[in-house]
Amino acid sequence: MSRNHLPTLRSAAVAAGTLAVIAATASSSAPLVGDTAEAAGAPRTRYVQYAPAAGKAPAPAPSADKAVTKALKALPKPAGAYDLAVADLDSGAQATYASGKGSFDTASIVKVDILAALLLQAQDDGKTLTGAQKKLAAEMIRSSDNDATDALWSDIGGGSGLADANRRLGLTETEPGDGGTWGLTQTTASDQLTLLEAVYGDGRSPLDGDSRHYVGKLMASVVDDQRWGVSAAADDTGAAALKNGWLPRSSTGLWDINSIGRVEHGGHTLLVAVLSDGHESHKAGVDAVETYTTTAANALRD
Structure with missing residues (x-):
């Protein structure tokens, strides 16, 4: 695959992800959140997968x-x-x-x-x-x-x-x-x-x-x-x-x-x-x- 096609594919993937989220949240205003597991035994890190329609992800908690x-x-x-x-x-x-x-x-x-x-x-x-x-x-x-x-x-x-x-x-x-x-x-x-x-x-x-x-x-x-x-x-x-x-x-x-x-x-x-x-x-x-x-x-x- 040519490297020149990568930006187009990324744009398409982002667009597809955005459409999926719009469809999934049509009946709910709550943001979608997920968890990622770090190395075994380490604390789990919460992240915002997609922001709600209003816009910004919450600020990270202080140490x-x-x-x-x-x-x-x-x-x-x-x-x-x-x-x-x-x-x-x-x-x-x-x-x-x-x-x-x-x-x-x-x-x-x-x-x-x-x-x-x-x-x-x-x-x-x-x-x-x-x-x-x-x-x-x-x-x-x-x-x-x-x-x-x-x-x-x-x-x-x-x-x-x-x-x-x-x-x-x-x-x-x-x-x-x-x-x-x-x-x-x-x-x-x-x-x-x-x-x-x-x-x-x-x-x-x-x-x-x-x-x-x-x-x-x-x-x-x-x-x-x-x-x-x-x-x-x-x-x-x-x-x-x-x-x-x-x-x-x-x-x-x-x-x-x-x-x-x-x-x-x-x-x-x-x-x-x-x-x-x-x-x-x-x-x-x-x-x-x-x-x-x-x-x-x-x-x-x-």
């Missing part, structure tokens, strides 16, 4: 990052800085928002990381946690007991033990605190999301199933007066599993307020990590973190 960033930037200017990371385990959508500050103090959210390190070491030795360690772990996560944390920090080998575990867990932006200052471990929201994925993700984690279940069970049963933060985005706050951190800084008198966890939101399971500082009070920080969480969750789902 998760853009949608979450836009929603958060529309909020009033924060007192301090904050970073956020969120993932939808059902759709696979993820988004991060970074203030540009870099890393934040973990305060007590590092206790989840310490427990993960303890469980990895037990797995390596082919053992389970001792009765004493289980009691300390429950106190550390459920009521954020610092004495229990000191004991388990020592058990894992302090900062070096945490660093070893984090290399295996995929945390690349977390620096353990010096000596016994586990609460001054530096981290990012993206690293905390990676930690949550190691606990709640699809099983590609160095933590085995029993270990992941154990961490999740403790995070789901924190004491009532610590059920704030990311739990604000849950359809039912009883369905949230979380760990919070709060720390007044002696040098400034301002508060670090952090929250990480898993929530059920709009029929989907979300993992959320929020790190923040510069709050005038504990309550102001909690209110801010809950606003950031619900705003990001709604933007990701919408």
